[in-house]
Amino acid sequence: MIQVISECDPTLNGPNLSFLNSTVSRILELHNTTKAEILFVFALDELLANLKNQYFQKNHFTDVIAFRLNDYSEAPIEGEVYISLPRAKENAKIFNQPYEKEVTRLIIHGCLHLIGFKDDTKSEKKTMTELEDHILDKTEWKIIFNH
Numbered sequence: 001m002i003q004v005i006s007e008c009d010p011t012l013n014g015p016n017l018s019f020l021n022s023t024v025s026r027i028l029e030l031h032n033t034t035k036a037e038i039l040f041v042f043a044l045d046e047l048l049a050n051l052k053n054q055y056f057q058k059n060h061f062t063d064v065i066a067f068r069l070n071d072y073s074e075a076p077i078e079g080e081v082y083i084s085l086p087r088a089k090e091n092a093k094i095f096n097q098p099y100e101k102e103v104t105r106l107i108i109h110g111c112l113h114l115i116g117f118k119d120d121t122k123s124e125k126k127t128m129t130e131l132e133d134h135i136l137d138k139t140e141w142k143i144i145f146n147h
């Protein structure tokens with residue numbers, strides 16, 4: 001069973017849970033994962049900047065951080081994905097993409113990290129972007145915020 005929990009800063013409008021559930025389930029099932037417990041936190045820039053500094057010793061804003069809470073060889077996947085909605089909005093403008101599509105890309109990106117994909121090298125980044133694009137093409141991202 002795939003369990004998705006969503007928390008959102010009260011000043012923000014987070015994605016609807018049914019969209020999040022179906023999108024996460026599809027991503028994990030594409031990678032032969034049927035058991036997971038994942039918490040998504042939709043937050044402000046400051047929370048992610050603090051996490052980035054605390055856990056990665058980097059002092060800058062970021063759009064998504066994923067933490068695998070158990071070993072990658074273990075099932076179920078246990079993880080947390082933090083997404084900055086203000087950063088997603090800024091990135092959407094920079095990349096000339098709809099905000100809804102950018103937030104969906106970050107959800108996909110976080111899930112791929114929990115599965116075990118990395119983006120440290122150009123080759124790894126290319127692989128992740130191709131996977132994100134493939135999943136985005138099959139996702140109705142326009143309905144992400146319909147409540």
